[in-house]
Amino acid sequence: MSHTTDTPPVPAEAPGPDERSRYRRATDAVDERLGIRAIQYPVPAHANTISYSLGGLTAVALVILIVTGIVLGQFYNPDPAAANESVRAIVNSVYLGRWIRGVHYWAAEAMYVLAILHLLRIYFTGSYKRPREGNWLIGVAMFALIIGGLFTGTVLKWDQEGFEALSHNLELGKLLGGLGFWFGTGFSSGVPILVRLYVAHVSIIPGLIVVLLFLHALLIKRHKISPNPANRTETGEPAEPFTHHLRRIAALGLLLLGILGVLAAVFPPGVGPTPVEGIEVTRPPWMYWWMFTLENWVGLSGILWGAVVLFALLVALPFIDRNPRRHWKQRPIAMGVGALVLITLIVLTVLEAVTTPGQHLTGM
């Protein structure tokens, strides 16, 4: 007698409508408690273009910096007597240490460049105008913090380049008089300034960036993404859920991570020997070159004045530019002034690249 005729048919393995409804029930239950579906609000199609995704990519670079920074923080020693040696140990002895340090370094460069490109997009599309002036100012503050992060990161490796960067920091602190108290060694005489810059690098600066980024995102949500000035049929523009935009940023972010990974493997950042006091021989990282040309011309105060003028212009921009138009063709003055500032910064940068580093510090 065969059993096959008596055995009931085995139910199919594939998920049926029941399984799906179980999944649906689970997501409904989570949504009811956390409201996750609220992020599916519609965003216009132009938000998915590369130029409108630069802010999102800057945020991806920040995440990469935080993750790799946490790993580096396990092996870096901010004691001035041990700092340089601990960086060498990361590079030579820690498993994947050289590569992770490389990704951290290249992510910092990428974040700086992406933030500038993002800023230029905002400028070009007039997106800093009413009602987004406040968000522009938050952006300017984040940009200043990014520069602060690059500076403190340079000092941490505690080689000749880092040491000379710190010496500039100390002299600039003196120039600032009472305002520069935090930058001097006397502010907290029991704690080496390297330790304080380390605290700024790993907690104060990234912490402030994260808080400001949260406010930045809230305001973007509140004002909605600015219209694309080149788009004449704004009302008829198709919209997609924000989750599609996030997916696109994630894909671009993976591409960015891949590029950073290759750069880290092929061009790992160097670390020099322990510093020698009293000499000034290194060239600062390229993002500071425009300031150092000014220093070559007028002395150390050139760095201070250059930075003050640039940031004063950035802060004042939405209040000076009262032209309500957003298309670049209808903003000849803004386009002219923007181009002038950009070309000046590029020329000053190139000039530093072609001159030999000079002696500027009073203590040298």
Ligand code: HEM
């Ligand atoms: C940590 C650095 C920054 C991050 C992660 C960031 C992130 C973002 C994101 C994701 C957006 C949505 C639109 C887009 O991606 O283009 C945005 C919009 C905006 N950002 Fe930023 N941003 C940063 C720095 C800046 C800077 C330096 C400025 C200007 C000084 C700025 C000003 C603005 C303004 C005004 C908007 C609204 C623009 C619009 O609606 O088109 N942001 N930002």
